[in-house]
Amino acid sequence: MAVAAIPAPRQLESWVSFLRAHAAITRELSAQLQREHDLTLNDYEVLLHLSHAEDGRMRRVDLAERVVLTASGITRLLEGLERAGYVCKESCAADARVSYAALTDKGRKKLGSAAETHLRGVDELFVSRYSGSELTALAELLGRLPVTGADCKPESDTPCS
Amino acid sequence: MAVAAIPAPRQLESWVSFLRAHAAITRELSAQLQREHDLTLNDYEVLLHLSHAEDGRMRRVDLAERVVLTASGITRLLEGLERAGYVCKESCAADARVSYAALTDKGRKKLGSAAETHLRGVDELFVSRYSGSELTALAELLGRLPVTGADCKPESDTPCS
């Protein structure tokens, strides 16, 4: 019957904490970014990834994987960032299928100011609750988790060159 | 300027892992539940919380806090579960403002079968990646994170009695 079952065994506690904490923190951080900079948390993450990428640009599909969105999700997200002038579309000479999202100067500047807000928030809600060694441990543990159905795929920076 | 800044210091690694892992895992788990049982991850969580509650029912507002949704979010989510017959609305004799969400037999049964899928998924994607002591450590660490702007508030089971 499994009626009285629905077990909430000890091992699941961390899972539950994980769910709840994520929901609460990202909600707050997203609200902060929205209020102060009119950016989503995902918008911010996209700008951040672009800023770290070679030439400040990435293939849309790789970007999607980084922020764990679908192809269509990235299209719409970038739509907004393009409209705001933070990124622009570039095409690839070697492969007409791919188009890049490239960070503009305006976007880089925006990221700089949004980063202040965001880093403060992350620090307050996340980092400050742990010691240095705890953060290291946490990073190691969380790093084992899958990132897509096909698991981790940390580097895919061979676009079409 | 902060242009070259946008620091991705070591301490933020765990934060980034946290974000990505959550997005990837919940996406997969939600897709599983949707495919096999036509339930959202949040639907499932709500049924689960109800099943643990006294008399299988909770105030909507408490439920909202548990699953980290807003009041309106809970209203709409419960709308769906009520339509499906998994929960039903009950009013409170002592306080006409509150209404309960109560688990039906059908809902309990549904939860039982969905739990198999879900627990398998959680185990596969989360639990199995850690040892017992690691899980304990993780639970402790994640348990420190805030759950709302007003922080943790683990027990609020004094509805109107």
Next chain:
DNA sequence: CAGCCATAGTTGCGTACTCAAGTGTAGCGC
């Protein structure tokens, strides 16, 4: 009792996504 603020819940509207179906291009076997 009247007046007032807090609380529980709902509703309108906007948004950030997803999935499925479509377009255009690349690279393959022949």
Next chain:
DNA sequence: GCGCTACACTTGAGTACGCAACTATGGCTG
């Protein structure tokens, strides 16, 4: 060259929320 599957991306339709504004009730203070 002609088809064929694979890929990068876009588009249409639908969904799961959040926020702000609303109603209805409760409890408090005079």
